[in-house]
Amino acid sequence: MNVFYEEEGSLKAASVMAESAQSLQVETPHGKRSKIRSSAVLFRFERPAAGELMQAAQKLADGLDVELLWSACTPEQEVGFESLAETYVGHRPSPEELAAVLLRLQAAPVYFYRKGRGRFRPAPEANVQAALAGLEKKRQLEVRKQEALAAIRSGQLPEWIVEGLPALLYHPDKNTWAYKTLEAASADQHQTIPQLLVRCGALRDSRAWHEGRFQFEYFGPLPAGLRHDLREDFSTLPLSPVRAFSIDDAFTTEIDDAFSVTERDEAHWEVGIHIAAPGLGFAPGSPLQAVADARLSTVYMPGSKIAMLPDQVIAAHTLQEGRANPVLSLLLTVRKQDLAVVARDSRMERVVVAQNLRLHVLETCFDPEQEAGPHEFHAPLRLLWQLAQQLARLRGVGERPPQRFRDFTFVVENDHVTITERARGAPLDMLVAELMIEVNASWARMLAAAGVPALYRTQVNGKTRLSVDPAPHEGLGVAQYVWSSSPLRRYVDLVNQWQMISLLTGQPAPFSDQKGELTALALRFETAYDAYAEFQRNMERYWSLRWLQQERPGTCDAVMLRDGVARFDCLPLTAKVQGAAQLLPGTRIRVQLDRLDEWDMTVVCHLIEILEPLAGVSEP
Secondary structure, eight states: OEEEEEETTEEEEEEEEEEOSSEEEEEOTTSOEEEEEGGGEEEEESSSOHHHHHHHHHHHHHHOOHHHHHHTSOTTOOEEHHHHHHHHHSSOOOHHHHHHHHHHHHTOTTTEEEEETTEEEEOOHHHHHHHHHHHHHHHHHHHHHHHHHHHHHTTOOOHHHHTTTTHHHHSOOTTSHHHHHHHHHHHHHTSOHHHHHHHTTSSOOHHHHHHHHHHHHHOOOOOTTOOOOOOOOOTTSOEEEEEEEEEEOTTOOOOOEEEEEEEEETTEEEEEEEEEOGGGTSOTTSHHHHHHHHHOBOEEETTEEEOSSOHHHHHHHSOOTTSEEEEEEEEEEEETTTOOEEEEEEEEEEEEEEEEEEHHHHHHHOOTTSSOOSSTTHHHHHHHHHHHHHHHHHTTGGGSOOOOOOEEEEEEETTEEEEEEEOTTOHHHHHHHHHHHHHHHHHHHHHHHHTOOOOEEEEETTEEEEESSOOOBTTTTBSOOBOOSOTTTBHHHHHHHHHHHHHHHTOOOSOOOTTSHHHHHHHHHHHHHHHHHHHHHHHHHHHHHHHHHHHOOSEEEEEEOSTTEEEESSSSOEEEEETOTTOOTTOEEEEEEEEEETTTTEEEEEEEEEOOOOTTOOOO
16 A cells, blocks of 8 residues: 655655554655654555656646646635546546646645645635736846856846945845845855955955945935035135144145234234134035034045045135135234233134145154244244143143054055054144144133033043033043034034134024934934044054055064954054964064955964063053
């Protein structure tokens, strides 16, 4: 005796070895013996043998017309496979024909819904047509996918996939055919999807991959049809007689600040700190304000940046040399005798910037210890440096022990990177930093005294944050402090500038915190600012790896930090060092570079030599 039965959704035939009331012991044509429930049996037969029946049934099933089977059924009425088989073949069906019909029914879910073992209900015609249309669409998509795979093998990416970039790269819907095609191509070519896109020319390189991910997550394109509703005529602002100058690195285009030094009288200097005023060029509530609010800050990376404001706004308000620029100025009356600041005045005006000085040039020729120097602005720069020292002493900074920092400059030209170390705390750095602290602290005092809402940078008990409360900044040693000196680059500075403009003009402040407006902005800004800073660090790591690939040093000296991690001497780069887990922090070592991966930004290296310990090195 043989049985045809269902087991875990599959139809099988086997010979019966033993039988009880509830179960059977059967042996399949392949010799496997198993126990099945009696209820799983669909029909019994004597001949042919189980293996022969399955071969004959499958051959018959392949030739059955499923549409004819479906049309032979009464709509919406359940039917058993035996009666349907008899209707189809026109006589009492043989075991082979019974099995063939059952195989065909079970393999046609479009036409028949299973309602139990051996029982089916024909699908409604509308459902059948919809399902067939879906299957045809899926078939066509599969054909399209196979054509795309062939194109990708030859280095060409189909346009219908290109259209989905960069979402396919950075936030893919893995159920789409475009992603499934790329995933299949990735497996076929043994490359990651980004590497595959580079080979097909749809992605330039690994740099574009990293930068593109950040832009996709945090920055979209500027809105189409954005109106640059900029004020262009500032002739109503008074023109200052001073000759101002700015101090920035060679690549800065958003020049936010400039300085001037003039003799006020025999006993006093007038020192001007002039801040670019995009807040005079467009107003809160404008489309440009919405752009700044969305981007929150300029993002910097080696060799590139993503500006907070459109190029037209930057060009109109950067403190460009040779023209009168609208600014908010803080004018300090400084006593010549002891460089004490005896008065402060804030105003809106126009200032002519005589020259945009660049740090890489100034640092080669400016010595603040010398009374005279070769540079045109040596004397005012020296006075500003002396004033900066005085301001630092008044804040208590001069009494603090010096700290050792490492800062690196990246220059990227045509994908060639140059990395040089630049010592922090240089005279020009101190000069600019102290004057920025002065203007930010002075305007914070004004805003707080007038009760004008603002976003303050506070530090209390070591915790630094943005706040609407004018609390002290203990680290800087000032009673109040706002970010207001970089309005072209930071949205918080721009908002505070609008508040300052309202104070200087006597107009109502455009921002208040009655509805938590500024508090919400502070939270958004700090979250974004942290992400932007992390991205900059990641890109510095990326270019450090590119430098190692470019220069191929083979070995590098490093200093141990902790947990087997070392910091390279020549780069802002840390890496886990194999074989160095037990070394103490501060130990100087030499490592062999084994593998660099610019895609996942990893360094594999191992210890080859322990150098002499380096005393006094602390972890960052």
